Amino acid sequence: MSQSGMNKAKITKFINNRLHFIPLAILAVWTIFPLLWAFSSSFKKPAEVYQTPPQLIPTDFNFANYMKVFEYDGFLRFLLNSIFLSVTTTVLAVIISILAGYGFARYAFRMRHILLMLILVPRIIPRASLIVPLFTGISALKLLDTYTALIITYVATAIPLGTWILAGFFKVIPKALEEAAQIDGAKPWQMIWYVVIPISLPAILTVSIFSLREAWNEFPFVLAFTTSSEMRTLPYQLFMLQESLGMQDWPMMLAFTLVTITPLLILYLIFEKRVVNGVTSGAVK
Amino acid sequence: MSVNQQVTAGPSTKSSTFRKKSVPYLLIFPAVLFVAGVLAYAVISGILLSFFQYDLNTIGRPFVWFQNYIYLFTNSAFLNSLMRSIIFVALSVIIGLILGLAFAISLYRTTKYGDFFKGLSLIPYLVSGVATAVMFRFMFASDVGLINMILDTFGLEQVLFLADPNWALFVTVLANVWGIVPFTVLILLSGIQAIDSELFEAAIVDGASKLNLLFKILLPLISPMMGIALIWLSFASFNMFDVILPLTGGGPLRATEYLAVYMYNVAFTEFQYSLGSTVMVVILFFNVTLSVIYLKIFKSAE
Amino acid sequence: MKKNLLFLFVFLLIGMLTLAACSSNGGEEDASTDEGSVDNDSNDSGEDNEQASSDDGENITLTVWFGRGDFIPEDNFETFHEENPNITVETDVIPLEQSVSDFIRNFNAGNAPDIFQTYHENIPALNTQNALYDMTSQYEEWEANDPDSYNKLMPQAFDVTSYDGAIHGLGVHMGPRWHVYRNDLFEEAGLDFPETWDDVIESGIALRDSGLLEDGQYAYAIVAGADNAPNWFQSQFQAMGGEYVDGVPQMDTEAGHYLIDFYQTLKKEELIHPESISWTSGEMRGAFIGENAAMATIGDNIFPVIKEDLSEYGEKWVASTQPHRPGAEDKWRPNASSWPMVVSQDIEHPEAVTKVLQYLIDTETVREVAHRYQPTTNSEVMTEQEYFEAKPWQEELAEPFGEAEMIPSSTVHPQVMSVLLELMQYTITNPDEDPASIAETYQAQLDDLG
Known part of the structure; x- marks a missing residue:
C-alpha cells in the first residue's frame, strides 16, 4: 500500500x-x-x-413478505440444499486445490506443463455451454437428480481458479520454512498441514469465498441436472417462483431475492478486504 | 489420503525414490481427475455428439457427419440467435469496458473512502444471475417498474421494455453489465496500480495533455489488463444464461435468445441433444477465437 | 490455529453427513421406495421394510411414475395392496416436463418403469421409439370381464393414448380449457356474454370504453411469453375450427387467418396488457384472478384457485365453453389436454399393469383426485352431485366436457410448438401485417418440419 x-x-x-x-x-x-x-x-x-x-x-x-418466504412450502429444504452444496463443494475444492497448487508450486516433475495446462485451460470453458454433454454423461451414469452429480461438477469448475490462485501464493512463500521442517523429518502432508496452510490462510480464504459464491449462485447445472423439487437450490426456486405464483406477488419475490443474496453479502462484508485484495492480486493474472 | 506415503526410509532404496518422485503426481492427481473427468470429458463428448443424431425422433444414435452443422447454419432461428448474441456481446463489452475504466480510474484517484467504494463496487459480483434478473425485471416492468413510473412522473410516454424486441435486448445488456462490471473494475484497477509512476512524471514534465496521458500512456500501459478485462467481459456475455432465462426467457420474438439460451431450448425443450451439443461447439469456437484475437492484439500493443 | 481448522473441518464433515442422511430419507412422503429400477431419484435408498407381500402366487413389483404429486391417489395404493397382496406398486414423482427423456433413458438402459405419466402430446414420439406396449388385448378382456367399470369411461380415456392402431395406456385425467369472464362487469356494462370470437372483441371494446376498467385493467388476458408452450393459442385455434394434418396445425387456412387477425385486433384495440408478449401462464391467470382482466382462456384445474382467491363461482366470474368463429359454428370443438398413464413396452405382467390402471380410474379412487385437482374421464365421477358441489361450473359444462377433443400432436411436436410460439409473438408485434402472409410464412416453416 x-x-x-x-x-x-x-x-x-x-x-x-x-x-x-x-x-x-x-x-x-x-x-x-x-x-x-x-x-x-x-x-x-x-x-x-x-x-x-x-x-x-x-x-x-411490513415483514409479512419475509414471513411468507420463510413459510413457503419447502423453503427450508431449498436453503439446506444451497448450504449443503456450497459448503461441500468449497471444502472439497479447497482441499484439492491446496494439494494441486502445492504440487505445481514446489515440485519439478515430468509433464508438469501439460498437466498444468490441463487444469488451467478449462478456466476459459463457460459452464453454461457444458450442460448438454454433461447432462447426457450424468444420465448415463444414472446420477441425474442427485447431490453427487452437482457436487462433482461444482468442484470440477472451482478447481482451476483455486489451483491457480494457491499455486501463485505458495510460490512466493519462502522455501526456508519448509526446508527447516524437512530437516526435522516432516512428511509432505505434514509440511502442508503445519507449515503451508497456516501462512496461506488469506489465499485459502479468497479461494473459499470464490467457490462458495460459485456454488451458492449456480443456476444452469442445477436447472439441467435435477428434476425433483426436493433437489432445488435457492436460485432455482427463485426462478420457479416466477412461474408458480398464481399471481405476481412482487414484494414476496423481492423478499425471496434478498434472502438468497444476504448470506453471501454478510460473509463478504466480514472478509471484504481480503477478497478485494485477493481479486486484484492473484485471481486475475 | 494417499499422499502420506512414507518418505523416511533410507534415501538409497529404489522404492523410496519412486515414492518421492510420485509425491507431486499424487498431489495433483485429484485435481486432474476432477477437471479432466468433468470438463475435458464434457468438451470431448460434446464434440463427438455433434456428429451424431441424438434426439427423441430417432431410434439409436446414427453417425451423421456434418449434418447438424449444416442444419444449424441454414436454420433461421440459430442464425438469428447468433446475430443477437453478437449484438449483445458487442454492446455489453463496450458499455462494460467504458464503465469499468471510468470506475477504475476514479477508484484509483480517490483517497477518501477509497476502500469503501472498492468494497461497494464488488457487490453485484456476489448476486446470482437469477436474483439480478428478478430485480431488473421489477425495475423495467410496465406497471410496477420504477423506470416507467419515473417516465410517467415527467409526463413521458411509457416504454414497454420487456415487450419490445430492441428494448428487451437493451435491458438484458444492462442487467448483464451490472453483474460483470465489478470484476472488470478490479482487473483494471490492479493494472493501474502496477504502473510505474516515473513514466507519468516524464510525460507531465514534457507538458502532455490529460487526454494524451490517458490515451498515450495509461491505456497502453494497462493493455495486458485490458486484454484480460475484454476476455472476461466477452466470455461472460457470450455465455450469459443465468440472467437471460429468468429475465426474458429468450423473448420477445427470440430477440434475446442468445446462444446459451438457444442451446438450452434446443436440448431441453425440443429434446435435440446432438443439436444442442453442436451449438456448444460453436460457442466454444467463438470463445477460443476471441481470446486468441485479444491476446494477439494486446500482446503486440505491449 | 490448526486446532481450530481441524475442528471446523470435523464440524463441516458431520454437517455434511447429517444432511446427506436427511436427503436420502426425506422428500416425497407419498412416494414409496424403490431399489433398482429408478435412477434419477434422490429418495430411493434405504427402507425396504414395506415389501411384506403375501406368498400366494408370484410376487410382482410394479413401478409407477406420476407426473405431479397431486395425481397420486390419497390412499397411495393402500386399498390396491389389500386387494392384490401379490402386487407391490412403487410410486415416484417424475415431473411431466422430464418424463419423456427420463423414461427413454431408462428404457434404453433396460430398467424403465412399468407405467409412467406424460403429456399426451408425447405419445407419437414415444411410439416412434417403439417404447410403448399395446394394451388392446388387455382392454378387450377388461370389457368382456367387467363391462360395468369399462363402460363408465369416456372414449377419450382410450383415444388419448391411441396411435397407429394401438392403445398405449389410459387417460385417467383430462383437463379442458374454458372461456372465463367477469359476469359482474358484463352485467354492469349491460353486455351479453360473447358467443363468437367477434363478440369477444366487441364486448372487449365496449368494456374498454365503459369506464369500468381502471388503469392496468384489460378486457382479455393471453399467455404469449417465451416461457410457455403455446397451448392456449392452440386451444383457441381448435375452438375456431382450426384443422390439423398429421397432427400439425394448418395456419394458412380460414381459421388460421382468423386466429392471427384475432390476436392482432386484441393488440391493436388495446384489449390485452401491452406486455402480454412477455407473460407467463402465471401472469395471465394472475391478471384474471387479480381482477386485472375481464376475460381469459383458462384450464379447469385452475378454477379451484379462482374460486378461492377471486370469489365464489357465479359471483364475480363464470366459465363457459369457448366461443366459436362466426360462420364456423359446426367446426367448433371443445378441447382438452391430458396427462395419460402410459405403459412401457418392457412390462412383464400386463395383467398386473391393467389392474393398476383399473384401480387408478376406479370411481372410489379417482373421485378424490378429481374433486381436489384435475377432472377425470370416469363419467360416473363427473356426473355425481358431489362433483357439481365441489366444482359448480361442471354442471353446465358436462356435455362439452364429454365431447372434448385432445390437442393433436405429431412426432415433431416440440418443434411445432417453437414455430407456433414465434408465430404468436410475431402476430402481436406486427398487428398491421396481412394475416394471410404471416400464415403463409409460418406454414412453410411448419411444413418443413415434416
Missing part, C-alpha cells in the same frame, strides 16, 4: 481533482440502487408496489 501510495500521489496529478467524483457517484448509485429498490419494495404490501409516484421508503415496514 505504501509503495503504491507513492505512485498514486504522482499519477493522480493528471486526473482532474473533482471530475472523478462524478464516476464515483454513478458507480455508487449504479451498484447499489437495484438492490436498495428491491430491498425497500420487499417491505411493501403487494398493492403498494403499483403506487405512483414510487416511494423509496415504504409507509410502514
